[in-house]
Amino acid sequence: MEPQQNLSHTHLFSAQQSRQIDRFAIQSLNMPGILLMKRAAWHAFQTTQAFYPDIRKLDILCGTGNNGGDGFALAQFAQLQGKEARIWLLGDAQKIQHDALTTFKEAQALGIPIQSISKYPSAQTHHEKRLIIDALFGTGLDRPLSAELQTLIQAINEKDLPVIALDTPSGLDSDSGRILGAAIQAQHTCSFITYKIGQFTLHGRDLCGQIHFFDLGLPDDAYRQNLADSIGMHGMRYWRDKIPKPDSTHHKGRAGVDLLIGGNSQMEGALQIAASGSLHCGAGLVHIYSPHSGYLRDIPEIQCHAPENSDLKTLIAKADAIAIGPGLGQNDWARQSLRELIENAHNKTLILDADALNLLAQKDDSEIAAIRKTLQQGHNEWILTPHPGEAARLLNCSVEDIQNDRAHAIRQLQQKYGGIVVLKGNGSLIFDGKQMELCPDGNPGMAVGGMGDLLSGIICALAAQNKNPFTAACLGVYLHANAGDKAAETFGLAGVTPSRMLDSIGKLLE
Numbered sequence: 236m237e238p239q240q241n242l243s244h245t246h247l248f249s250a251q252q253s254r255q256i257d258r259f260a261i262q263s264l265n266m267p268g269i270l271l272m273k274r275a276a277w278h279a280f281q282t283t284q285a286f287y288p289d290i291r292k293l294d295i296l297c298g299t300g301n302n303g304g305d306g307f308a309l310a311q312f313a314q315l316q317g318k319e320a321r322i323w324l325l326g327d328a329q330k331i332q333h334d335a336l337t338t339f340k341e342a343q344a345l346g347i348p349i350q351s352i353s354k355y356p357s358a359q360t361h362h363e364k365r366l367i368i369d370a371l372f373g374t375g376l377d378r379p380l381s382a383e384l385q386t387l388i389q390a391i392n393e394k395d396l397p398v399i400a401l402d403t404p405s406g407l408d409s410d411s412g413r414i415l416g417a418a419i420q421a422q423h424t425c426s427f428i429t430y431k432i433g434q435f436t437l438h439g440r441d442l443c444g445q446i447h448f449f450d451l452g453l454p455d456d457a458y459r460q461n462l463a464d465s466i467g468m469h470g471m472r473y474w475r476d477k478i479p480k481p482d483s484t485h486h487k488g489r490a491g492v493d494l495l496i497g498g499n500s501q502m503e504g505a506l507q508i509a510a511s512g513s514l515h516c517g518a519g520l521v522h523i524y525s526p527h528s529g530y531l532r533d534i535p536e537i538q539c540h541a542p543e544n545s546d547l548k549t550l551i552a553k554a555d556a557i558a559i560g561p562g563l564g565q566n567d568w569a570r571q572s573l574r575e576l577i578e579n580a581h582n583k584t585l586i587l588d589a590d591a592l593n594l595l596a597q598k599d600d601s602e603i604a605a606i607r608k609t610l611q612q613g614h615n616e617w618i619l620t621p622h623p624g625e626a627a628r629l630l631n632c633s634v635e636d637i638q639n640d641r642a643h644a645i646r647q648l649q650q651k652y653g654g655i656v657v658l659k660g661n662g663s664l665i666f667d668g669k670q671m672e673l674c675p676d677g678n679p680g681m682a683v684g685g686m687g688d689l690l691s692g693i694i695c696a697l698a699a700q701n702k703n704p705f706t707a708a709c710l711g712v713y714l715h716a717n718a719g720d721k722a723a724e725t726f727g728l729a730g731v732t733p734s735r736m737l738d739s740i741g742k743l744l745e
């Protein structure tokens with residue numbers, strides 16, 4: 236996706252930040268809360284009309300908070316446009332307050348039927364064409380759902396009717412993408428004021444369906460104060476525009492020299508994929524250092540070096556960026572190569588992936604501190620690219636701990652290891668200690684061996700060509716994900732392979 240470049244469209248916010256932005260708009264920018272609620276409801280109603288114009292009957296499931304308030308307001312727009320709207324209320328009407336109470340009373344005054352949601356699962360026949368509006372919980376969801384509520388949500392999902400969720404599907408943790416017991420499965424989600432982090436990570440993308448964003452007319456000023464801890468989602472074009480285009484005087488000496496280290500016994504393919512990734516990203520020269528480098532002769536553009544007749548130090552000195560890990564293994568040669576790289580790199584960007592990360596995970600805190608110091612003294616930067624399994628090893632925790640709060644996990648990784656961290660997986664994150672970016676692109680077809688090796692090669696080539704390693708990491712992640720999406724369009728999810736992604740990378744870079 237290519238979001239527009241104003242702050243609300245290019246950043247993700249937590250539930251708490253969303254509330255602060257909302258409050259700032261109401262209190263400091265004098266935008267009445269009721270106006271925002273009505274705008275939210277109007278946009279959501281327009282969405283029902285854009286996607287389900289023929290459905291006349293709307294079941295609007297409302298909680299007693301402001302998310303429910305959006306639902307009560309939507310019910311009015313629907314009724315006034317000749318639809319049959321019914322409100323199903325979760326909780327005690329006495330608890331409804333402020334703006335939500337206003338829209339509740341207005342809905343009552345219009346004669347819209349309001350019933351308790353406890354009657355909903357058995358309420359109507361399965362044959363009726365109806366649209367469900369989920370206005371149970373939004374950003375106010377702050378604890379797991381009770382067993383009773385979980386049963387209710389399961390019963391709603393089992394109805395198999397189309398659902399439009401307001402702000403976020405109820406039951407989805409809008410900070411982490413976790414399911415808090417059970418969650419509404421929506422076809423569309425109308426996200427108001429902010430894109431939420433949880434909509435783009437873990438279960439978020441599947442539960443939200445298509446996301447439609449409405450800033451409700453808030454200006455950039457409302458977002459600026461909360462930018463410090465927000466997560467960027469700038470889109471591929473933004474990062475691509477940061478790198479200079481090659482002019483007519485371009486030559487291979489200026490296109491970056493890459494060195495890729497790995498390809499140990501039975502894992503030669505991993506290094507081959509990484510090297511192909513570098514080549515297709517415009518690398519000037521690609522060197523590989525591998526104990527089994529002979530197999531790469533069928534890629535004539537690559538210069539192959541074997542330990543018995545090449546000096547790693549000399550190769551390191553020639554390279555602009557060095558990736559270590561694809562097919563590296565963990566034998567003595569692998570350990571020795573990683574050590575030599577750390578000790579001999581000067582002014583380089585190093586990319587550590589796969590077994591290089593697993594070797595790093597075996598170090599204790601004082602060894603890690605010593606490695607970081609050596610790298611710093613040599614003016615190097617490193618980019619670590621763990622998948623959740625490698626991240627768990629690096630932090631000595633479970634994969635579940637990583638996935639349950641990926642933004643927190645990447646902060647911990649960066650704090651422990653420094654440099655730039657790329658936490659791969661659905662909604663890959665990139666963090667350098669200051670800026671965090673999330674790439675919403677990519678697809679489950681990319682869960683296939685070799686995909687991470689391709690990413691290492693791509694980032695290595697971009698880091699060799701560009702001075703800014705954070706830009707290289709972000710652009711690399713976006714290019715990789717978009718090449719994956721292109722392959723999925725052409726070959727289907729099951730047909731996505733790293734080799735099939737190579738041909739689209741060059742075009743995506745333009």
Ligand SMILES: NC(=O)C1=CN([C@@H]2O[C@H](COP(=O)(O)OP(=O)(O)OC[C@H]3O[C@@H](n4cnc5c(N)ncnc54)[C@H](O)[C@@H]3O)[C@@H](O)[C@H]2O)[C@@H](O)CC1
Pocket residue numbers: 257261268269271272273275298299300301302303304305371372373374375376377378379380381384401402403427428
């Ligand atoms: N001006 C505003 O404040 C605006 C608010 N908006 C809407 O307001 C929503 C946020 O409203 P609220 O802060 O009232 O929060 P919600 O409406 O999401 O829910 C709050 C209520 O749910 C309860 N709750 C939380 N977790 C629960 C659980 N597991 N089981 C049972 N009850 C639980 C809370 O105690 C609270 O009473 C947004 O998501 C958005 O839809 C929009 O209308 C835009 C404008």
Ligand SMILES: Nc1ncnc2c1ncn2[C@@H]1O[C@H](COP(=O)(O)OP(=O)(O)O)[C@@H](O)[C@H]1O
Pocket residue numbers: 589621622659660661662663676677678679680681682683684685686687688689690715
């Ligand atoms: N479900 C998914 N959605 C989006 N991207 C994915 C998904 N599964 C895998 N990927 C991407 O594919 C790559 C897989 O990397 P990795 O697990 O290291 O693969 P390997 O070790 O086999 O090379 C990562 O960049 C990851 O973000």
Ligand SMILES: [K+]
Pocket residue numbers: 302369370371372373400401402403404405
């Ligand atoms: K909702």
